[in-house]
Amino acid sequence: MKITLYAFIISIVLFGCGSSSEKTYKARPIAANEDFNVFPKSKKEILTIVKTDSGALAYADRFAINYKDTTITIDDVPKPAAKKFLSASFINTQKTAVLVQVSDGSGKKAPFYIIYLNDGKTEVVSLNKASKGAEDKKYTNGLEELTRTSILINNDYFINTVNSKVYPVKRQKEDERIQGKFFMYSSDKTTLVFLTANSLYQTNVANGETFTLPLPASLTSQPETLVSNIQRDYTWVPSANGTPFLKKNADDDRIVDIKEFKH
Incomplete structure (x- = not known):
């Protein structure tokens, strides 16, 4: 009985270690002369664009942005929190800065943000006026x-x-x-x-x-x-x-x- 219980606990721990998490970041206004051309300190300090939904046509695809095993959610009150995007593209070759447009049902008028890594720290900048x-x-x-x-x-x-x-x-x-x-x-x-x-x-x-x-x-x-x-x-x-x-x-x-x- 104890062996079975231990095996069950170990399986839960291993499953938890392998699962991804989510983290919410508050969007801020863009600063004057802001530099998004950031070079990572290691190969692991990059962002990843992950396709979450595939549509019949390319414009129907949806994407998420991950840093390591964490999915990034954007908080920009009063807009709803967002983690799914209509489009996502890197704006630098180092893959530390991504331009995204939120999938909120408003099509091309949906909000835009830049998600980027600054010295290993994730930040979100709003491109909405x-x-x-x-x-x-x-x-x-x-x-x-x-x-x-x-x-x-x-x-x-x-x-x-x-x-x-x-x-x-x-x-x-x-x-x-x-x-x-x-x-x-x-x-x-x-x-x-x-x-x-x-x-x-x-x-x-x-x-x-x-x-x-x-x-x-x-x-x-x-x-x-x-x-x-x-x-x-x-x-x-x-x-x-x-x-x-x-x-x-x-x-x-x-x-x-x-x-x-x-x-």
Whole structure:
């Protein structure tokens, strides 16, 4: 009887040791000049993306984030605690920082977070800013991959996965996200250009400098030729601080190299 009891106890202990656990981390706002390009001290100090649900199509898959044998749950009151994500992708090659979007039923408008390891300690950073824009529904586009290494989150954050930098995108009005569609960026990928109702709003993610360029109705009323007309009649010109901004050509006969324009 004692042998049977001991065997039962040992089996429970072994089962408990092999099972995974969960831990909840409170999300905090992103800090200025925050560095997510963290190198682990050992091969074990990395995050793991685990597929928890497989859908008929890729967008129906769901994921969890583990650190060793612990599943990470995000607490961001008043939002519900979250441990299942619509998407998850590393933003550095060391696998110590992951960009996730919560699976809460709101689709592409669901909240975004960065889960990362900082000197072996797990932290969660929120990439969500409140907005009261009249056209928020139209311009809350979730994650937009501008290139293989450039990501835009809801017109509010620009992520460069080459250096794992996350840049807040300066708004035109602090209480509303940019009411426009991403249009193009400068060749150095620091100045982002957004097409708003009647202008090109330009903001430099490296220094926060902005410039709004009004557009004539003759351009905005013909969206099918807008890009080609901008390429023909506008040029990247450095400001007094050296920040590149798109401006109208002084000489309309100037020949512009199309390589100046990136999208």
